[in-house]
Amino acid sequence: MSGPVNGSQRVRLRTIDVARESGYSLQQVRDLERLGVIPPAARSDSGYRAYAPIHVQALRAYRGLAGAVGPVAARRMLAELRTGTIAEAASSINGVHVRLARERDESLRALQALEAIEAEAHTAGFEQERDAMTITELAGALGVRTSTLRFWEQEGLVSPERVTSLRARRYGLPAIRAARIVTALRSSGYGIAAVREVVDSLHRLDGREDARRVLRRRLDLIAARTVALLRAGADLAAVVTFAQEPPAP
Structure with a gap:
């Protein structure tokens, strides 16, 4: 896989796939999941993590946000973006641009x-x-x-x-x-x-x-x-819209 992550979120990715696409190490991926930066991964019957393209997009969004506001604020913002409304998310991101x-x-x-x-x-x-x-x-x-x-x-x-x-x-x-x-x-x-x-x-x-x-x-x-925030734009939008979608059956 290379370039922007597209296609169905039902695609299953291994931890190493997510690390390769996001530029983070295996341990960083696990740590950022634990901190709530990305949604919890699904688990296979054997206990292995099963990620989706949205996890890669969330990590890329985090990289851009961290470059714009710092890692601590970025972690907090992403956790809020994943649980708030689109209007709240847009207001939060716009606030960064204003600052x-x-x-x-x-x-x-x-x-x-x-x-x-x-x-x-x-x-x-x-x-x-x-x-x-x-x-x-x-x-x-x-x-x-x-x-x-x-x-x-x-x-x-x-x-x-x-x-x-x-x-x-x-x-x-x-x-x-x-x-x-x-x-x-x-x-x-x-x-x-x-x-x-x-x-x-x-x-x-x-x-x-x-x-x-x-x-x-x-x-x-x-x-x-500012450039870091702009680069995160499409991935941030994916994270926000994904949070509004109903869970897959």
Whole structure:
């Protein structure tokens, strides 16, 4: 067998057949069945596992999902896709596309913020714009909690302007730009100490170059995750529709 799995789901496959078609080892196939990634295999009278083409499609779907959202989330999603309705499955998969698009937009905005910082550093007599955001507005724009912004403030990553006796926070353009970069770096898995180092060095050429490399690497990773999800599309559809079919007599 090679290429996409077609034909009747009544075809019986051995564990080695499923492993060969899916690219997983024999033990991985058994482990992923145990974890609920694929439906339980039928058993022959002699106790051997008997798989069907849907098991190969489920494993391929898992590979793509794992590349897009990570193995733990992929296992959870596939288990849900096999038991939910088509509408619920479509909503779940669409949610992954939306999150990837948001992450990409977030990283692009961080790159734009970095370019603005560089432009300020190289423009004599640059006059700051007067735009500012409240902590609620900035948190909403970044998709984080206000408590996260307060924590970043405590860690010296983003410094707001305090403008009232009630200590209400307002963030000017420099802080907004720094916050976008911090958001992208944190989403990339950078720890607080590493993010602080990048933020502190943003006004040095080498620091800005480091930040640019990180953000571009993140964009490449998001693109790879998106492609992995697209590749899983047909197999994910097969898993979802199979779950809605009545059991064979």
